[in-house]
């Protein structure tokens with residue numbers, strides 16, 4: 001493999017600034033509701049940690065893990081939401097928070113799973129909306145940034161479980 005390089009795309013300051021805007025949109029939408037914030041592990045860890053300190057609303061915090069397993073390890077196959085069974089979401093207002101919206105399959109599937117279990121309303125929030133053609137049928141309700149169709153890491157986003165700790169978001173590429 002050629003050397004990899006990291007090209008900064010979104011700075012730490014830009015993230016902090018944008019999060020305040022997203023938090024205030026969420027606050028306006030969920031005021032007076034029985035809010036359950038559901039963090040999608042592990043990529044949303046930085047986003048949720050920062051967001052919950054900005055929204056200034058009462059809420060319950062829960063986690064799920066979304067995974068896809070295919071016939072071959074690397075292939076995207078059947079989706080699964082792990083941890084749904086132990087959540088109390090019936091008749092409650094859920095906000096699913098993930099790091100990035102790519103094809104949208106993950107959040108479309110997670111949203112449908114929550115609705116099947118009787119959630120009153122399910123909205124989605126991502127830090128990054130990747131600009132790719134898609135047919136998932138949903139768009140995220142709260143979005144921080146858009147990014148080009150490249151592979152990005154940092155601020156929770158990983159490549160093989162690495163780079164999550166970077167305070168900024170950058171493109172990981174070979175060159």
Ligand code: IMP
Pocket residue numbers: 043098099100101102103104105106107150151152153157158159
């Ligand atoms: P989707 O189901 O295609 O929308 O994929 C969303 C999931 O794929 C995210 O929750 C991430 O875990 C992962 N993902 C997609 N694009 C990237 C990327 O550029 N960097 C890191 N993870 C990504």
Ligand code: MG
Pocket residue numbers: 040041042043066098099
């Ligand atoms: Mg993910």
